[in-house]
Amino acid sequence: MSAHSALPAELARGPAPRSLKRRPGVAERLLEGSIRAVALISIAAILLIFVFVGKEALPLLTSSDVHREVTLGTLFGAGSRSGDTAFAWQPVSTVPKYSVWPLVVGSLKVTLVSLAFAVPLAVGAAVYVSEYAPARMREVVKPAIELLAGVPSVVIGFFALIVLATWVQRAFGTEHRLNALVAGLGLSFAICPIVFSVSEDALRAVPRSYREAALAMGSTRAQAVLRVVLPAAAPGIAASIVLGFGRAVGETMIVVIASGNAALLDASLGHSTRTITATIAQELGEVVMGSAHYSVLFALGAMLFVATFVVNLVGERIVHGIRRKLGTVS
């Protein structure tokens, strides 16, 4: 298929047809040129995002005005302060304190909760859909999970705020009503569809012959799935988790509504927590353009951009390999 689709373009470009063909007019060449130019937008967008988010964060490195309040050292280090305020995020106190650690820990807590919940569920569902489900059921389940992916995150956040928070508090008697657990559970609604669809692709990309060979050698279907199909699909399932992680770390509206937003540095899931994304969303609206606080928030954004960029690059690379395999197998 892929070899064929390259042909017509080559035929059109080859010397013989050109002599037969009407020469394209000015309008046509203009259109072709603009299509070529517009196609570069996505590359430009990635570069511009990097440059302009970085540009607003730059004063953190260069401006002495900003350095009176915050430097890279105080942002990432323990600083010279000790005790309670050593790792504090209190940008609007009389002595502003900027330490990323409460936010990084908050993001990781929420993300890990969501993955702990979503990964087993989504991978399990992918195994069922690819290995057991009758075709008709598959045609219902896959679009249904796609629909879940289409629910706006602000609506999931709202649902977590009203419903999940009540359930969690009733079940665990958590200290704060809005906390890392509630936000993580809410997030898992958004993560499940990604992990599911990438895992399901990976499982379907395992050649039929693997399963047949396992069954022919006397293994049961469960053995074939657990010992042959799942190991063969492991890279793809790993990619699904990586992509889910990237999505979870970057998700904003669910956590800003459901996490409670207190920048506490602790490991408790029952405590209110504040993520990197929620911090940007809540604070950027109220800062003065060009202030130290403003630069720090852009620096958080740049950090987030670079982290998710790397994570996605790794995930996409694996997925790309699987898609190619899937194309030749099916």
Next chain:
Amino acid sequence: MSAAAPPRRLVGTVRHGDRALQTVTLGSVVLILAMLVVLLGDVALGGARTLTWEFLTAAPRDGMTAGGVFPAIFGTVALTLLMTLAAVPAGVATAIYLTEFASTESRLARLIRVSVSNLAGVPSIVFGLFGLGFFIATVGKAIDGVAFGGQPTYGKPCLLWSSLTLAILTLPVVVVATEEAILAVPRELRDGSLALGATRMQTILRVVLPEAMGGILTGTILAVSRGAGEVAPILFTGVAYYLPYLPSHLNDPFMSLGYHVYVLATQSPDVDRTKPLLYGTALVLLILTFLLNLAAIWIRSRTRRHSRAAA
């Protein structure tokens, strides 16, 4: 044979395990579907009573504790419409380039593909920062300096910058759907067109694109649905908490359904009085995105079947 007995027992225990795996994995399917049903059901039941004609056509009153959400619906529609005008031509052009112009080994095409898939993974809040730093603080300020004598006209959050920010965010959705649709167009159609003496551009415009229309439409609908639900990218680029008027210019701020849900959920002075409005707004947003998604899934399954039948 002494070996005959053990395998039988093995088969017995293993069959048990076979069922167990099937049951457990079926359980996770059921649980995910249950999550979907509970989420949709809760919003639907909670919002149904609020969803009246007045709610859809009136503006908020009494400090957002009464009235309707019409300005938010209007703003969301205006926002996604402008976004579509920018994202669809750009996305379709990118897809045409990738499928019709570039060879698969081309380094540029590969770079574009990597950019598109990475763009899809950039956190939505980073798009918000980008919109503020690039469109407002740089492009908008420059326009003001050149055309309005430094008067802040475009160098402030507004409808235009929000929709352009969203257009970049939804670009990958359009590219992926269009590319898939163009690749599904049979090669014979192109060959036939070229053999009849059409130029490459004529072939693309009159043969390939009409055939791929279903996929382009799917991509557009999915992009609109995604754009309508996003809040983080518009937070600092143009959305307003409350506006007494509807936006009529590109440089007006606007209200949006998603932001309205966020505001009502987090900044309400009187939670019990706003709760019905909150549910109602969430339901309107959900219905909007839901219908769009269903339409996209339906069109896609139809066009897929169609192209399979044709092949």
